[in-house]
Amino acid sequence: MLTMLRDLRRLRRDLALPRPDRARSLAIRHVDAGSCNGCEHELTLVSGPHYDLQRFGLSVVASPRHADVLLVTGTVTTRMRGPLLTAYHAMPEPRKVAALGNCALGCDVIGTAESLAGPVSDILPVDLLIPGCPPAPDQIARALLNLIDGDPPAG
């Protein structure tokens, strides 16, 4: 165990990730609305040692009640439309919606019309688009940091 902790500490030192320049936080609730699981796998690594987004105060929270932003992956299927809306309406205001990955953005979607309800923007007001198939963890990290550090979107 001590070997593992020592080596992890060394990895962290070698990566020399920059420290955040100010104290901010963003609570994220992820909803998979019909992805291929690629966005989920990359999103998982955003919390891994190479990116460690928690150091910027970004965390994936267990309930939409605790969330500032709803992070949606996949094109919305007809079967996920209801649960997605339920999660959105459970969030306190102000709330933001981020569409993660090309499918969520409605690009190059494969499927049948009767199985798909449409891209996220057809269902919810989207504040942030994160393109990619899937977007790599550093792209996801940069985009989410923009949401707290960048200019607030109009409206």
Add this chain to the structure above:
Amino acid sequence: MTVTAASGFRAEVAAALSEGWQARSLYAAADSQSVRIALTAPDGRTRIEAVAVGPDGAVPSIADLAPAMGWDEREAHDLHGIRFTGHEPMRPLLNHAAPLADWTVPVRGHDPYQVAVGPVHAGVIESGHFRFHVVGDRILHLDARLFYKHRGLERAAEGMAVAPALAVVSRACAACAVANGVAYATAAEQALGLRPAPQLARARTLLLELERVWNHLNDIAAVCAGVGMAAGNAWFLALTERARRLNASLTGHRFLFGSVQVGGSTLTLDADAAGRCASELAGLHAAAETGWRELAFNASFQDRLGGVGVVDAAACTRLGIVGPAARAAGLAEDARTASPYPGYDGFLPVTPVTAAGDVRDRLGQRMPELRQAFGILDRLLDQGPVSPATAVAGDAARPAGIGLAESPRGATSCIIERAGDAVRRVRLRTASYANWPAVAHAAAGSLLPDFPLINKSFELCYACADR
């Protein structure tokens, strides 16, 4: 393909099963007028039997002969409206409009209650609904309702040209993109009268094993997360990241998307790149062994694994469970043993001595399998540079083809029926689809707080089951 009358279908299937054939996939034809079953023999032979749907809209169920086909029949019922005589009760699988009582098993007794979880979960997890019937912390029964992510991928492929339609199965799932793609490409090439030249087959073996490496590393991290062991999770997540970066450096994509095609491969590794790849894999292997030793000697971690979520050999055989989950119960079952691809000659599946089929053995399966994957990759990379390759003429073209590939989660089959150059019907039956019933089986009798751990020990995809 032979079409049997309804009266002879069950006898035909029963005879095949008694001769050692394995039922791999059951599906309705594109026009919903017949039902097919694909069977494979241990030596790699394949066959498809068909039965015409009767005037009453029914065919005889074979779910009692091959319980693994139970889900397949429910799917054909929900998507194609076919009735299966003898399959009672016919519980909905994809029909989410059905009332709760239709898809759950009635549980009666002293104080049982239900815990409903999902489809939206607390972490970064795919969508699916679990309904636990519990008394206190003890799970009596689990009814899973999946297919929230059903995108109609197979239907979308119908009418597309055979070669580009591979994108449909690749997009079914990022974690099994290569295995699904190879299963599709194998089926397509068989149908089109092609077979992979040795260089093409070698490229595919490399890709399949690269996919296994990152998945198994990810799965070990997932089990660590399942017991809240942050250090082990971080360790194996770091290795997963390295494996994905390696994938990107070799193919330009972290999940190897686009690297499998029908009739060819564009994978190119000059001597330099092959050497760099071998050296990074050696580094990954060494780091995985270090982490694995740490886990092996961590008593409080190991303490959580033994005797939890058991699916024994008999249950695996009955339910048609595949991959590491079946091997952990002692079944030496692996699609690679009958694979014609290089690198798999003389391949022998590993099974644990204990063969308990519990969380400990399912996790314990991952490292020996990683060692095998690293070994295969090393031998293949040692053969020199990899250059673009093509398929060559094989047996005569056929109206249908069957492809089998061992994904990180087990045997995945793909069947293609074609009309000329166009797809008439494609059926992708992934290892995750095969193994979801095992998760419910493992949960019964376990404690509710152990379920995340049990679930992670299988680490199945929802995406490629739902399609």
